[in-house]
Amino acid sequence: xxxxxxxxxxxxxxxxxxxxxxxxxxxxxxxxxxxxxxxxxxxxxxxxxxxxxxxxxxxxxxxxxxxxxxxxxxxxxxxxxxxxxxxxxxxxxxxxxxxxxxxxxxxxxxxxxxxxxxxxxxxxxxxxxxxxxxxxxxxxxxxxx
Amino acid sequence: xxxxxxxxxxxxxxxxxxxxxxxxxxxxxxxxxxxxxxxxxxxxxxxxxxxxxxxxxxxxxxxxxxxxxxxxxxxxxxxxxxxxxxxxxxxxxxxxxxxxxxxxxxxxxxxxxxxxxxxxxxxxxxxxxxxxxxxxxxxxxxxxx
Numbered sequence: 634x635x636x637x638x639x640x641x642x643x644x645x646x647x648x649x650x651x652x653x654x655x656x657x658x659x660x661x662x663x664x665x666x667x668x669x670x671x672x673x674x675x676x677x678x679x680x681x682x683x684x685x686x687x688x689x690x691x692x693x694x695x696x697x698x699x700x701x702x703x704x705x706x707x708x709x710x711x712x713x714x715x716x717x718x719x720x721x722x723x724x725x726x727x728x729x730x731x732x733x734x735x736x737x738x739x740x741x742x743x744x745x746x747x748x749x750x751x752x753x754x755x756x757x758x759x760x761x762x763x764x765x766x767x768x769x770x771x772x773x774x775x776x777x778x
Numbered sequence: 779x780x781x782x783x784x785x786x787x788x789x790x791x792x793x794x795x796x797x798x799x800x801x802x803x804x805x806x807x808x809x810x811x812x813x814x815x816x817x818x819x820x821x822x823x824x825x826x827x828x829x830x831x832x833x834x835x836x837x838x839x840x841x842x843x844x845x846x847x848x849x850x851x852x853x854x855x856x857x858x859x860x861x862x863x864x865x866x867x868x869x870x871x872x873x874x875x876x877x878x879x880x881x882x883x884x885x886x887x888x889x890x891x892x893x894x895x896x897x898x899x900x901x902x903x904x905x906x907x908x909x910x911x912x913x914x915x916x917x918x919x920x921x922x923x
Contacts, residue, residue: 677905727828757902760822
């Protein structure tokens with residue numbers, strides 16, 4: 634009874650929407666259930682599998698009851714089964730009205746029986762300079778054949 | 779006149795071999811020439827394209843004339859066109875005989891006319907705890923259909 638995401642972009646949007654609503658179930662529903670999954674947080678923690686990833690996000694939501702993530706899509710590579718998105722994230726914490734980031738993220742999606750889902754997410758803090766880039770590649774999409 | 783890597787593993791091995799030899803040309807030859815490429819260093823710098831990536835590695839080799847990277851493969855997802863490898867790296871600097879890391883890396887490879895090549899590389903420092911994991915998933919490979 635889960636949502637079917639017909640594109641990797643839909644799954645990605647649902648993932649960040651779930652963060653903005655602090656909805657752990659919705660967030661976990663954007664991850665693949667069929668495959669081993671990995672989430673690397675900017676703290677340097679590497680989470681394997683649904684249980685560990687869920688627990689890490691539960692803890693993040695607990696510490697930050699309300700925050701949202703704004704993303705800029707840098708480049709997307711898309712094939713039939715796997716899609717890779719390189720994005721730059723900025724976090725906005727409502728509790729103290731502060732902005733954090735930028736964060737650099739590589740989101741990998743897989744297409745399965747239930748549409749596109751997250752397979753791997755790798756996030757790390759950007760060096761200062763990454764903040765003010767505004768290159769023409771913004772949002773460029775490559776479809777691989 | 780470039781080497782054709784018949785598997786993503788071959789391309790990955792060639793990449794780390796090139797690091798160990800400090801061979802910038804060989805290292806750059808493991809990257810895709812057909813696609814936009816991205817390399818995110820543990821410093822938080824995000825390099826786009828051959829010129830920027832080459833310059834960043836030239837600078838790394840210049841600062842560290844001799845170093846090698848030992849990798850542990852954690853999980854690999856492989857489809858017809860894209861392969862994603864999640865690995866843990868340990869760096870060994872010969873000049874002062876020190877070990878650095880672990881680093882968490884997501885290597886993405888693409889299969890093109892010249893075989894498998896690097897498309898995206900994202901590396902960040904692991905939290906302390908990541909060092910002593912020795913989980914049974916080590917090196918697990920998933921072929922996607």
